[in-house]
Amino acid sequence: MRWKRRDWLAxxxxxxxxxxxxxxxRPASKEAESRPxxxxxxxxxxxxxxxxxLHAAESKVPRARFPVIDIHTxxxxxxxxxxxxxxxxxxxxxxxxxxxxxIRTLVDLTGGCGDGLKETVAHWQTPHxxxxxxxxxxxxxxASEPNYxxxxxxxIQKAHQAGAKGIKVLKTLGLYLRDGGPEGKLxxxxxxxxxxxxxxxxxxxxxVAIHTSDPEAFFLPIDRYNERYxxxxxxxxWSFYGKDFPSNRELQEARARVIGRHPKTQFIALHVADAExxxxxxxxxxxxxxxxxxxxxxxxxxxxxxxxxRKFFDKYQDRILFGTDAVPHGDAYPQxxxxxxxxxxxxxxxxxxxxxxxYAPARIPPQGxxxxxxxxxxxxxxxxxxxxxxxxLLGIKV
Ligand SMILES: [Zn+2]
Numbered sequence: 218m219r220w221k222r223r224d225w226l227a228x229x230x231x232x233x234x235x236x237x238x239x240x241x242x243r244p245a246s247k248e249a250e251s252r253p254x255x256x257x258x259x260x261x262x263x264x265x266x267x268x269x270x271l272h273a274a275e276s277k278v279p280r281a282r283f284p285v286i287d288i289h290t291x292x293x294x295x296x297x298x299x300x301x302x303x304x305x306x307x308x309x310x311x312x313x314x315x316x317x318x319x320i321r322t323l324v325d326l327t328g329g330c331g332d333g334l335k336e337t338v339a340h341w342q343t344p345h346x347x348x349x350x351x352x353x354x355x356x357x358x359x360a361s362e363p364n365y366x367x368x369x370x371x372x373i374q375k376a377h378q379a380g381a382k383g384i385k386v387l388k389t390l391g392l393y394l395r396d397g398g399p400e401g402k403l404x405x406x407x408x409x410x411x412x413x414x415x416x417x418x419x420x421x422x423x424x425v426a427i428h429t430s431d432p433e434a435f436f437l438p439i440d441r442y443n444e445r446y447x448x449x450x451x452x453x454x455w456s457f458y459g460k461d462f463p464s465n466r467e468l469q470e471a472r473a474r475v476i477g478r479h480p481k482t483q484f485i486a487l488h489v490a491d492a493e494x495x496x497x498x499x500x501x502x503x504x505x506x507x508x509x510x511x512x513x514x515x516x517x518x519x520x521x522x523x524x525x526x527r528k529f530f531d532k533y534q535d536r537i538l539f540g541t542d543a544v545p546h547g548d549a550y551p552q553x554x555x556x557x558x559x560x561x562x563x564x565x566x567x568x569x570x571x572x573x574x575x576y577a578p579a580r581i582p583p584q585g586x587x588x589x590x591x592x593x594x595x596x597x598x599x600x601x602x603x604x605x606x607x608x609x610l611l612g613i614k615v
Contacts, residue, residue: 262447266581269588273572276591278564279557283600284321284615286607289426289487289513289540290555291547292349293337295329297358302329302336306545306555312348318560321604321615324540326352326385326426330372338380350611352426353381355414357389360404361396370413377421382611383485384418386427391468392457403461406471412478419481424610426511428487430468431457432518432584444585451583452549465491469501476505483610485538486510492518495529502533509606513542514552516566517576520589527592534598538607539563551579567594567602 252258292311294303315323328337328351341349353376355369362368373384390411395401404410406429418425434445436457443449449456463471469491476484486508490498492515502508510533512519519526530537541563543555553559558578565571570593577583594602604615 263581269573271573273574275574276565276569276571278561278568280317280319281560281564281603282568282596283603284319285539285560286322286324286604286611286615287320287541287543288324288326288485288538288607289511289542290323290325291327291542291544292323292325292341293329294327295333295337295354297329297354297356300329300331300333302333302340304340305547308341308345311545311555312345314556314560315348317557318564320560322348322350322613324350324352324382324607324611326383327354327387328352328381328385330354330356330376334376334381335379342380350382350613351380352383352385353379354385354387355390355411357394360394360410361401366410366413369411370417373414373417373421373423377423381423383424383426384414386425386429388428388431390427391429391471392431392462403463406468407474407478411475415475415479415482419479419483422612424483424485426485426487427472429472430465430491431455433465433493434585436462436465447581447586448584469497473501473505476501476508480505480507482507484508485610487540488513488542489515489519495522495525499529499532502536509536509538509610511538511540512563512602513540514550514584516563516589517552517582517584517587520566520576520591521587523590523592527594530592530594530598530602534601535606537602538610539567539603551583552577554578566591567599569593 292305294305295301311323325337325341328334330353334351334353338351342351353373356372359365359368390404391406392403394404396404415425432445434443435449435455437443438458439446439449439453439456472486484507489510489512490501498510541559542553543559544550544553545555547553547555562576562578565574566589569591571591573588573590575582576589582588608615
C-alpha cells in the first residue's frame with residue numbers, strides 16, 4: 218500500500234517520491250529520475266553511517282567516581298603449545314591510562330600456564346603487585362592425556378605458588394577443545410575430568426573466571442536476519458552455526474551444572490553469563506550463590522535494555538563485577554581496545570542517565586547497529602561494582 222501513499226504525496230507536493238523511502242517496486246529508471254540530488258542508489262551497508270539527530274544530553278566521565286578493579290583484560294596472550302608470551306602493550310603505557318582513568322588494578326586473565334605463567338607474573342605482577350594481577354589457564358593441549366584430571370589439579374597448585382590469583386577458562390571449553398585432534402568430539406563444559414581442578418580452585422581461594430558460549434546470533438545463519446551480520450562478516454570464525462556445535466542454552470546449562478556441583482568454588486561468569494537473557498541469568502544467580510557475573514564487552518547488550526539491566530544491578534549488586542575485556546592495541550575489536558575512550562564509555566554507562574550513545578569507540582557500532590542508555594547507578598552500587606565485589610573475591614584491599 219505504501220506506493221499509493223508515495224505517489225499521492227509526490228503528486229500533491231511535486232517532491233520526489235523516492236525520497237520517502239526505499240523498497241518501491243516502480244521501474245529503476247523512474248526511481249532514478251525522481252531521486253533527489255545526492256541520494257545514492259543501493260548504498261552498501263558498510264558505508265551507511267547515520268548521524269543521530271537527537272539532541273540528547275552528553276556527559277563526559279573522564280575518571281570513575283570510585284577506584285576501579287578491571288577483572289577482565291588481556292595484557293598478554295600465551296601460546297598454549299609452547300607457552301610463549303606475547304605482551305600486548307608496555308607496562309608504562311598501560312599504567313598511564315590506569316592513572317588517568319582511576320583504575321587501581323587490572324587483572325590479566327590470559328596469563329597462561331607453566332613457564333608462560335611465570336613470565337607473565339614476573340613481567341606484570343611482581344614489580345607492581347597492587348596494579349596488576351594474573352590468572353592462570355588450564356593446559357588445554359594436554360586435556361586428552363591419561364591422568365589429566367590429577368595433573369591439571371596439581372598444576373593449579375603450582376600456578377598458585379607461582380603467583381596466579383585465579384583461573385581463566387576461555388570459551389575454548391565447549392566450543393573448540395576436542396578429544397584427539399580437530400576431528401574429535403567436543404569436550405563438554407561439565408566433563409568430569411575438570412572436577413579436581415574446580416575443587417583445587419576452591420581449596421586455594423582462586424576464583425574461576427569462565428567464558429561459556431557467545432551471543433545467540435553467533436549460533437544462527439549469517440544472513441540478512443542476523444542482527445550481528447556485520448560483526449560475523451568481519452569475524453566469520455566467530456560463528457558456531459551448524460556442524461556439531463551445541464546450542465547456547467546447552468552450553469549455559471552445562472556450566473550451570475558445574476557451578477552447582479562445586480558450591481565452594483567461586484565462579485565469575487564472564488560477559489554477564491548470557492547478557493541477552495537477563496531473566497535466565499537471574500534464575501541462575503538465585504540458584505547458585507557461588508556465581509557472580511562480569512560485564513565486559515556486554516554494555517551493548519545491557520545498555521539496550523536499561524530498565525531490565527538496572528533492576529538486575531539492584532538485585533545482584535553484590536555479585537556484579539566491572540570488566541572490559543580490554544586488549545591493548547586490539548584494533549580488530551573496537552569494543553575492546555584498551556584506552557581512555559573505552560573506559561569513558563563504561564563509566565558513562567554505569568554513572569549517568571545519558572541516552573542513546575555509542576557503546577564502543579567505533580565509526581559503526583561493531584556488535585550490532587544500536588545504541589545504549591546509561592544506568593545512573595546509585596553510589597553504593599557503583600562502589601561494589603567498581604571494586605568492592607572484585608576485591609572480596611580476590612582477597613585484596615582497595
Ligand atoms: Zn576476554
